[in-house]
Amino acid sequence: MTFLGLFKRDADKHTVLASGQVVPDPARCVQCGICNYNCPVDIDVRAHAWRGEPVNHSQCLTCGECVARCPRGVLRFEQTDLFTKGKS
Amino acid sequence: MRYVIIGSGVAGIAAIEALRSVDTAAEITLIGDDPYGFYSRPGLAYYLTGELHDKALFPRTADDLRKLNFRYVNQRVTRILRAEHTLEMGDQSAIMYDRLLIAVGAQALPLEVPGADLEGVLKLDHMADAKHILKHARRGRTAVVVGGGITALELVEGLRSRGMKVHYLLRGDRYWSNVLDEQESRIVERRLREEGVTLHHHAEVIEVIGRNGKVSEIRLLNGQTLKCDLVAYAIGIRPRVELAKQAGLAIDRGILVNEYLQTNDPDIFAAGDVAQAYDPLSGRSILDSLWTPARQQGYTAGLNMAGRKTAYLKAPPFNVTRLAGLTTTIIGTVGRGRDDDLVGIARGDSETWRQLPDSVIAQTGFDVNRLRLLVGEKTLLGALVMGDQKLSLPLEKIISGHVDITPIRERLLVPNAKIADIVVEFWAGQKAYLT
Numbered sequence: 001m002t003f004l005g006l007f008k009r010d011a012d013k014h015t016v017l018a019s020g021q022v023v024p025d026p027a028r029c030v031q032c033g034i035c036n037y038n039c040p041v042d043i044d045v046r047a048h049a050w051r052g053e054p055v056n057h058s059q060c061l062t063c064g065e066c067v068a069r070c071p072r073g074v075l076r077f078e079q080t081d082l083f084t085k086g087k088s
Numbered sequence: 089m090r091y092v093i094i095g096s097g098v099a100g101i102a103a104i105e106a107l108r109s110v111d112t113a114a115e116i117t118l119i120g121d122d123p124y125g126f127y128s129r130p131g132l133a134y135y136l137t138g139e140l141h142d143k144a145l146f147p148r149t150a151d152d153l154r155k156l157n158f159r160y161v162n163q164r165v166t167r168i169l170r171a172e173h174t175l176e177m178g179d180q181s182a183i184m185y186d187r188l189l190i191a192v193g194a195q196a197l198p199l200e201v202p203g204a205d206l207e208g209v210l211k212l213d214h215m216a217d218a219k220h221i222l223k224h225a226r227r228g229r230t231a232v233v234v235g236g237g238i239t240a241l242e243l244v245e246g247l248r249s250r251g252m253k254v255h256y257l258l259r260g261d262r263y264w265s266n267v268l269d270e271q272e273s274r275i276v277e278r279r280l281r282e283e284g285v286t287l288h289h290h291a292e293v294i295e296v297i298g299r300n301g302k303v304s305e306i307r308l309l310n311g312q313t314l315k316c317d318l319v320a321y322a323i324g325i326r327p328r329v330e331l332a333k334q335a336g337l338a339i340d341r342g343i344l345v346n347e348y349l350q351t352n353d354p355d356i357f358a359a360g361d362v363a364q365a366y367d368p369l370s371g372r373s374i375l376d377s378l379w380t381p382a383r384q385q386g387y388t389a390g391l392n393m394a395g396r397k398t399a400y401l402k403a404p405p406f407n408v409t410r411l412a413g414l415t416t417t418i419i420g421t422v423g424r425g426r427d428d429d430l431v432g433i434a435r436g437d438s439e440t441w442r443q444l445p446d447s448v449i450a451q452t453g454f455d456v457n458r459l460r461l462l463v464g465e466k467t468l469l470g471a472l473v474m475g476d477q478k479l480s481l482p483l484e485k486i487i488s489g490h491v492d493i494t495p496i497r498e499r500l501l502v503p504n505a506k507i508a509d510i511v512v513e514f515w516a517g518q519k520a521y522l523t
Contacts, residue, residue: 025481027403030128032144033140073477
């Protein structure tokens with residue numbers, strides 16, 4: 001049971017990462033740039049946060065570094081329906 | 089039309105964006121006396137802790153700024169000559185305006201004790217101050233931090249991360265007593281102690297003592313002395329109203345503006361930390377020293393300057409900060425009373441947090457995950473979410489949307505109610521309407 005549970009959790013996590021995008025809450029953002037500083041592929045996450053737009057950048061790895069490092073909880077993952085439609 | 093903006097902070101930049109969105113041909117001049125131009129002032133805290141490099145604090149590249157097509161003058165304005173619609177500059181030159189925005193921010197209140205002019209007595213207003221602090225912050229040496237609120241804590245955390253021994257002096261009996269409740273203050277204080285910070289309550293500095301022009305110790309009101317190499321203070325801020333005052337504009341604590349961010353001179357506007365903006369909902373003129381309201385005010389002022397009459401409607405003040413490593417969201421009204429450690433408003437603060445509402449408090453949480461709600465007659469008036477942030481987005485929507493909480497009000501007020509669960513359940517039913 002434990003193994004199954006773990007496996008399921010991992011699968012869920014991967015589904016979210018693969019089908020998700022980083023979404024900012026601009027009201028929380030103070031443009032400090034910790035997101036950009038920690039992005040491994042140099043995406044200007046901060047500019048997305050200023051405009052209040054999701055980081056729908058083709059190079060985004062959805063690695064979660066920006067989400068985890070932001071000191072003000074500006075960024076969150078949101079699932080996009082692209083790959084998950086039809087799945088239960 | 090010639091638009092001139094004084095102040096290179098977020099209100100000024102937002103105003104330029106608004107002006108450009110309406111008028112692509114306008115002549116726009118931005119005047120700023122900060123040699124570093126536009127950067128994230130709240131981000132200085134993370135520069136102090138070493139979480140990012142100073143270069144990361146600049147949100148705009150030179151190319152981004154060029155696209156906004158404005159002239160930048162890095163100088164000080166010495167006088168506003170209203171009758172002539174002219175600014176007198178530090179180098180004796182003059183700049184003419186048709187519409188002017190004053191967005192010069194606020195500055196730290198000085199520490200007024202003998203010896204405050206010694207080398208090593210430091211504040212945190214600008215990038216230059218942060219660099220100055222880092223120059224003095226030597227590993228193994230001793231720092232004293234004086235003051236309440238967010239900035240003082242940022243100084244404590246920054247200096248501690250740089251390996252200094254830190255004494256944190258509070259005049260009152262607990263940290264940030266006008267916004268946090270006692271349990272929240274104690275959580276922050278305990279975590280600071282765990283990080284190796286030495287706290288002193290009821291401690292008031294009366295003198296900074298130096299040797300060869302540099303700080304060497306401080307003397308407290310109770311007669312105690314503490315040896316130290318650096319004194320950093322954040323006892324409150326003061327809107328920079330001097331220019332406006334000299335020009336005869338209406339001033340209270342900040343520059344008084346109506347809901348269109350217009351001063352008593354129809355061609356002059358003010359926004360950001362320097363503005364005391366009229367709030368039609370409460371009928372009061374309020375000071376905020378938060379990034380997001382400054383941006384919103386700057387943008388709204390820009391639209392109004394360009395002739396698009398747009399009222400600034402203050403959202404319930406909202407700030408997220410990190411207190412001793414704990415993410416903390418403050419929404420609406422949460423505090424009451426005064427704080428011995430602050431003279432007036434602090435940076436990252438809003439006066440609205442301390443309006444005294446007719447409300448009841450509901451709270452939950454132990455240790456680091458804590459939720460406190462201010463429950464009004466029919467709506468939630470405020471919330472403080474410390475630690476786990478899952479509820480902060482729903483609460484922000486419920487509070488700013490003035491959602492009728494009658495269905496859950498009684499349950500929230502039952503002693504030891506599981507208020508987080510009640511909010512989650514309520515939110516599940518509301519979500520569809522509010523997002």
